[in-house]
Amino acid sequence: MSKTVIVTDSTSDIPVDLVEQYNITIVPLRVLFGGDAYLDGKDITASQFYKRLVESSQLPTTSQPSPADFVAAYEDIFNKYPDCRILSMHLSSEMSGTYQSARLATDLIQENLQGQVTVWDSKSASYGFGMFVVHAAKLSSEGRTLEEIVASTEELRSKRQLYFLVDTLEYLQKGGRIGKASAVLGTLLNIKPILSIDREGVIYPVDKVRGRKKATSRIIEVFQRDLPGVTHIKVAVGTTADPASVHDFLEQLSAVFTIEETTYSDIGAVVGTHVGPGTIAAYIWPA
Known part of the structure; x- marks a missing residue:
């Protein structure tokens, strides 16, 4: 064989x-800060990337292999x-x-x-x-x-469900995903967009909630809707520059589901270029 x-x-x-x-x-993949090019995960770690990202006035770009x-x-x-x-x-x-x-x-x-x-x-x-x-x-x-x-x-x-929460609209705006006026208004109103990826691999908006805790609660509600009758799950959680937020989210999730297995992932430089620091992504599937 x-x-x-x-x-x-x-x-x-x-x-x-x-x-x-x-x-x-x-x-x-590659990440480019001006004239500096880095191999994602090899020449630059996630933590090094987010430190430079928040300090830079210019959004980095990315390129495929x-x-x-x-x-x-x-x-x-x-x-x-x-x-x-x-x-x-x-x-x-x-x-x-x-x-x-x-x-x-x-x-x-x-x-x-x-x-x-x-x-x-x-x-x-x-x-x-x-x-x-x-x-x-x-x-x-x-x-x-x-x-x-x-x-x-x-x-x-076919069984896995995913949602992610963007902490700030700044990077979506810088990357041309939304207009500047929408980004400014969303920031002023403390709007936290909840996004997902459809079965064809396209990002789409799910909801917009004011405040982070309400947004994570809303994600859990949507998980319950997506997995009716499911009580035991496996979960993976991805974060950018705010790993502490994972603890609170998992506490909320464990009040609704029995978590059999948890995996932690750092969202790397290429994805982080488009979502920015403070993003949390949750992936769950039946255990």
């Missing part, structure tokens, strides 16, 4: 210990495991060209290896798909086939 090797990109925001435990290959970056990653894997199959899992194609770069790379590797690479569009972002990558890597470590891994991961995707 062919070994399945899991590849992803740095926007998956997978905790380092899980990357190492399951030998996941990560191809980094090139097809050549993926070719290098795939060829390195095939050199180590000549008979393996690769499952390359990436940020929503609606948000980035990363998935397309990975697809193009499969046309550039040796012809006899092209059919050995499967590129999978997560239709999600951050640990919202990082959890799929970890799930796939666990199954691979158990010796499951590529087809079994993809089928199981797609089933998990």
Whole structure:
């Protein structure tokens, strides 16, 4: 049976210990502050990024890996495991060209290896798909086939619910997602937008609530609506520069659900460029 090797990109925001435990290959995106370019997660950590972000008057930009970056990653894997199959899992194609770069790379590797690479569009972002990558890597470590891994991961995707709360509208405005007037008014009114990602991988607004605690309470209400009858859950929580907020959120969540497993993820530089510090993202699925 062919070994399945899991590849992803740095926007998956997978905790380092899980990357190492399951030998996941990560191809980094780039973050650019003016003339300074950094490989996400390699040249700049999440904490270093947010420190520079709040100090900078100019919003950084991001860029996807090139097809050549993926070719290098795939060829390195095939050199180590000549008979393996690769499952390359990436940020929503609606948000980035990363998935397309990975697809193009499969046309550039040796012809006899092209059919050995499967590129999978997560239709999600951050640990919202990082959890799929970890799930796939666990199954691979158990010796499951590529087809079994993809089928199981797609089933998990159908059950997982996610919402994220942006603390400030400033970065959405700087990135051109909303107008300046809306950002200023929202800030004055202490509006906390609740967002999600639809089944096609597109971000959409869910609600707007005044005050952070009311907003997290609203997220939990929506989780209850989405998972009727579910009492036991697994949860993953992603944060930018405010990890303390996770404790309060999990306390609220545990009053409604029995939490069987919790995973903590740092939202990295690329996603953080667009959502800013103070963001909290919650991903839950039935235990």
